[in-house]
Amino acid sequence: MAYKIIERRMIVPNLHEFIVEAPAVAESVKPGNFVIVRPDEHGERIPLSVADWDRTAGTVTSIFMQVGGSTAKLARLKPGNTIPTYVGPLGKETVIQNFGAVLCLGGCYGIGSIYPIARALKEAGNKVYSVLEARSSFLLYWEDKFHKVSDKVFIITRDGTRGKKGHIGQIPEMLQQAGIVPNLTIVNGCTFQMMRMSQITKPLGWKTIVNMNPIMIDGTGMCGVCRLSVGGKMKFACVDGPDFDGHEIDWEEFLARRKSYNPEEVDPLRHSSCRSHF
Amino acid sequence: MPKQTPWERIKNFEEVALGYPIETAVEEASRCLQCKKPFCNQGCPVGIDIPGFIKCIVEGDIASGVKKIKETNALPAICGRVCPQEEQCEKMCVVGKKGDPLSIGRLERFVADWEAAQGKIEVPDMAPKTGKKVAIVGAGPAGVTVANDLIILGHDVTIFEALHECGGVLMYGIPEFRLPKRIVNREVEYVRSLGVKIYTDFVVGKTRTVDQLLKEFDAIFVGSGAGLPWFMEIPGENLNGVFSANEYLTRVNLMKGFRFPEYDTPVKRPSRVAVVGGGNVAMDSARTAIRLGADEVHLVYRRSRTELPARIEEVENAEEEGVIFDLLTLPVRLIGDERGWIKEMECLRMELGEPDSSGRRKPIPVEGSNFIVPFDAAVIAIGNSPNPLIPMTTPGLEISKKGGIVTSAETGQTSRPNIWAGGDIVRGAATVISAMGDGRIAAASIHKHLMNKE
Ligand SMILES: Cc1cc2nc3c(=O)[nH]c(=O)nc-3n(C[C@H](O)[C@H](O)[C@H](O)COP(=O)(O)OP(=O)(O)OC[C@H]3O[C@@H](n4cnc5c(N)ncnc54)[C@H](O)[C@@H]3O)c2cc1C
Ligand SMILES: Cc1cc2nc3c(=O)[nH]c(=O)nc-3n(C[C@H](O)[C@H](O)[C@H](O)COP(=O)(O)OP(=O)(O)OC[C@H]3O[C@@H](n4cnc5c(N)ncnc54)[C@H](O)[C@@H]3O)c2cc1C
Ligand code: SF4
Ligand code: SF4
Ligand code: FES
Numbered sequence: 003m004a005y006k007i008i009e010r011r012m013i014v015p016n017l018h019e020f021i022v023e024a025p026a027v028a029e030s031v032k033p034g035n036f037v038i039v040r041p042d043e044h045g046e047r048i049p050l051s052v053a054d055w056d057r058t059a060g061t062v063t064s065i066f067m068q069v070g071g072s073t074a075k076l077a078r079l080k081p082g083n084t085i086p087t088y089v090g091p092l093g094k095e096t097v098i099q100n101f102g103a104v105l106c107l108g109g110c111y112g113i114g115s116i117y118p119i120a121r122a123l124k125e126a127g128n129k130v131y132s133v134l135e136a137r138s139s140f141l142l143y144w145e146d147k148f149h150k151v152s153d154k155v156f157i158i159t160r161d162g163t164r165g166k167k168g169h170i171g172q173i174p175e176m177l178q179q180a181g182i183v184p185n186l187t188i189v190n191g192c193t194f195q196m197m198r199m200s201q202i203t204k205p206l207g208w209k210t211i212v213n214m215n216p217i218m219i220d221g222t223g224m225c226g227v228c229r230l231s232v233g234g235k236m237k238f239a240c241v242d243g244p245d246f247d248g249h250e251i252d253w254e255e256f257l258a259r260r261k262s263y264n265p266e267e268v269d270p271l272r273h274s275s276c277r278s279h280f
Numbered sequence: 281m282p283k284q285t286p287w288e289r290i291k292n293f294e295e296v297a298l299g300y301p302i303e304t305a306v307e308e309a310s311r312c313l314q315c316k317k318p319f320c321n322q323g324c325p326v327g328i329d330i331p332g333f334i335k336c337i338v339e340g341d342i343a344s345g346v347k348k349i350k351e352t353n354a355l356p357a358i359c360g361r362v363c364p365q366e367e368q369c370e371k372m373c374v375v376g377k378k379g380d381p382l383s384i385g386r387l388e389r390f391v392a393d394w395e396a397a398q399g400k401i402e403v404p405d406m407a408p409k410t411g412k413k414v415a416i417v418g419a420g421p422a423g424v425t426v427a428n429d430l431i432i433l434g435h436d437v438t439i440f441e442a443l444h445e446c447g448g449v450l451m452y453g454i455p456e457f458r459l460p461k462r463i464v465n466r467e468v469e470y471v472r473s474l475g476v477k478i479y480t481d482f483v484v485g486k487t488r489t490v491d492q493l494l495k496e497f498d499a500i501f502v503g504s505g506a507g508l509p510w511f512m513e514i515p516g517e518n519l520n521g522v523f524s525a526n527e528y529l530t531r532v533n534l535m536k537g538f539r540f541p542e543y544d545t546p547v548k549r550p551s552r553v554a555v556v557g558g559g560n561v562a563m564d565s566a567r568t569a570i571r572l573g574a575d576e577v578h579l580v581y582r583r584s585r586t587e588l589p590a591r592i593e594e595v596e597n598a599e600e601e602g603v604i605f606d607l608l609t610l611p612v613r614l615i616g617d618e619r620g621w622i623k624e625m626e627c628l629r630m631e632l633g634e635p636d637s638s639g640r641r642k643p644i645p646v647e648g649s650n651f652i653v654p655f656d657a658a659v660i661a662i663g664n665s666p667n668p669l670i671p672m673t674t675p676g677l678e679i680s681k682k683g684g685i686v687t688s689a690e691t692g693q694t695s696r697p698n699i700w701a702g703g704d705i706v707r708g709a710a711t712v713i714s715a716m717g718d719g720r721i722a723a724a725s726i727h728k729h730l731m732n733k734e
Pocket of ligand 4: 315318373
């Protein structure tokens with residue numbers, strides 16, 4: 003099949019907004035779902051979380067980070083180009099209820115994917131406290147969108163160029179000062195951030211949901227590559243997740259599994275081919 | 281049948297068995313006694329008129345042979361290659377009582393390949409349009425069979441397939457060297473040419489649910505196949521370098537990982553591989569590992585050679601290609617290095633005891649026989665549960681303890697009206713031809729239902 007690219011632009015360095023025409027997906031997508039994309043006929047199937055959609059226009063938005071070969075191919079696409087595979091919505095949606103007060107933490111591409119979650123939680127009557135975290139101010143995006151769906155938006159940057167200077171370890175203190183105790187914490191972002199936040203909230207007893215991002219192939223519960231250990235049990239992120247309780251995950255195992263294909267995919271990127279000119 | 285020599289074929293992914301030349305086919309066909317009451321037919325789950333098509337070969341009228349087979353089997357080039365014939369049609373052949381039975385599967389393959397070589401495919405007589413709409417979930421052998429039968433009967437048929445290619449296990453599981461993918465594509469294109477609409481990248485239950493489809497379609501057939509791989513539930517199974525057979529084979533077959541980096545999906549090329557299991561899936565994984573350049577591939581199986589569930593032909597092929605069989609061996613632990621990669625496997629020796637419920641002698645561990653073997657990869661090929669997606673997203677569907685959809689054996693009907701199911705989603709891992717047999721039964725039942733309902 004062929005899916006038309008409506009928009010692909012770098013919104014902050016190395017992060018791309020990616021809008022694709024896929025009416026069947028747009029019709030049924032929910033917060034927390036993901037899609038699987040293949041950039042061209044020789045391409046790999048890679049999962050991307052959904053960050054927004056327009057049901058009338060039949061389009062779906064993701065934010066992706068250029069890390070390796072497949073995302074580099076995506077980053078070269080222009081509006082009007084087509085890609086051969088765009089399938090979804092996959093995975094279980096994030097559970098949306100009136101929990102009371104919810105902390106939504108987003109970093110990296112997760113700022114995008116947690117946005118529809120925050121919006122749905124707000125619509126469900128929650129007090130929504132959004133925390134956006136980045137290394138520096140120039141890596142933040144969609145702040146205005148968060149203001150519309152949050153009771154309060156907190157910004158943390160490593161270098162202090164915007165919002166609070168520091169890291170996610172300061173979130174409990176930040177919330178305490180604002181007099182906020184979340185009934186639920188949801189984290190979308192890079193693996194390291196989700197792990198760190200789970201470690202921070204565990205001693206506090208804050209229930210924490212993370213949106214896991216293992217390597218995937220089919221995304222339909224067939225191949226088993228997306229398995230992870232949750233509460234000592236084997237779970238499959240594409241059909242049992244990708245949302246799981248962050249306090250139950252075997253993070254060490256998870257981090258190791260995500261690196262399975264680094265020797266093939268990542269290491270070659272680090273070697274320059276200049277030598278071949280001599 | 282002529283084959284590529286083992287030393288040639290371990291270096292390529294081309295088909296191993298080369299097929300009959302026409303002279304051999306006619307000679308083989310001439311051995312058929314044309315029994316008045318043939319037993320062979322009864323062994324075929326789709327009831328092919330076996331003496332009928334064999335007679336056509338003897339008479340040199342291959343085109344009529346094709347027509348005969350296609351009356352009941354839309355995928356002869358596939359069945360002729362992967363059916364466990366020795367357990368089915370050929371087991372029942374009377375000639376087999378005294379010598380070798382007729383090579384029915386090979387003749388079927390010959391006829392199908394002959395037709396393809398002619399370049400023009402006969403289209404069967406189509407019934408007038410009924411105006412009834414049927415949706416099919418999954419383009420595996422079960423779904424494709426139902427589509428074929430119902431389009432010929434005049435219904436409007438749409439297949440929804442989750443992956444980007446059709447064929448199910450035929451595409452992602454069974455390797456190129458046993459079933460070339462161009463043959464699967466050819467058979468799928470044939471069904472499409474009859475007017476079946478096919479949507480790939482469409483996950484029923486997610487993109488749209490069965491209940492949403494029921495608003496638009498008069499009947500639904502679920503052929504969503506096998507799903508989540510089983511693991512042994514021993515320590516170390518989530519180490520890097522440990523794969524389910526489905527992952528390993530999907531990377532190689534569907535995603536063409538054996539041509540990485542021309543294709544983007546990587547596949548590991550380890551040097552010492554353990555494949556755990558003894559069925560067709562295990563043989564396919566072991567033979568794939570050999571072709572990917574492994575120095576040593578061990579097939580680790582807890583019973584003895586006689587109990588291996590794989591087809592004997594495939595066991596022999598694997599042996600010829602250098603797969604080492606560690607029989608009566610049970611893995612108990614996978615041991616990793618400090619970076620989380622598998623480096624060793626701890627096993628126990630087994631001995632055979634009394635027959636168990638499956639009628640096979642039960643393997644019993646020999647106390648204290650533990651030993652450790654170095655491996656840098658393990659492929660777990662011990663089976664799958666039915667695909668969980670449709671059961672998870674279709675309320676009211678009766679599901680068995682093992683996770684499969686429950687159907688009536690006579691009709692393929694599920695516990696919910698207007699929904700039928702068949703193939704691996706009902707049986708658990710079974711065979712191509714049994715999935716097709718289920719498809720035929722369901723198609724007949726759907727047809728009857730649609731024509732009675734006005
Ligand atoms: C449910 C889910 C949702 C995701 N959502 C997003 C998103 O919204 N935006 C985004 O930028 N990324 C997302 N990812 C991660 C994204 O899929 C990977 O970054 C992408 O596959 C990398 O492909 P590559 O070829 O560019 O890089 P590669 O060269 O393949 O790998 C670069 C790094 O990414 C890891 N990786 C490789 N393949 C995968 C894979 N299939 N899944 C996960 N990690 C992989 C590798 O371990 C390696 O460290 C998500 C992953 C999952 C499972
Ligand atoms: C490696 C391997 C080797 C084998 N070798 C042999 C052999 O030699 N001989 C033999 O007879 N049998 C063999 N088998 C078994 C045989 O392939 C299966 O029994 C048969 O393919 C089952 O057919 P099916 O149509 O039920 O399902 P499948 O072939 O599994 O097809 C199901 C299809 O449905 C799709 N699907 C799943 N869920 C959804 C959804 N929600 N929406 C849309 N689509 C969906 C899947 O992507 C897939 O394409 C082998 C199996 C494997 C794995
Ligand atoms: S379909 Fe299979 S069982 Fe039937 S005749 Fe052909 S090879 Fe034999
Ligand atoms: S049983 Fe054997 S000999 Fe008799 S008709 Fe069938 S194939 Fe021919
Ligand atoms: S991605 Fe294959 S089972 Fe989850």
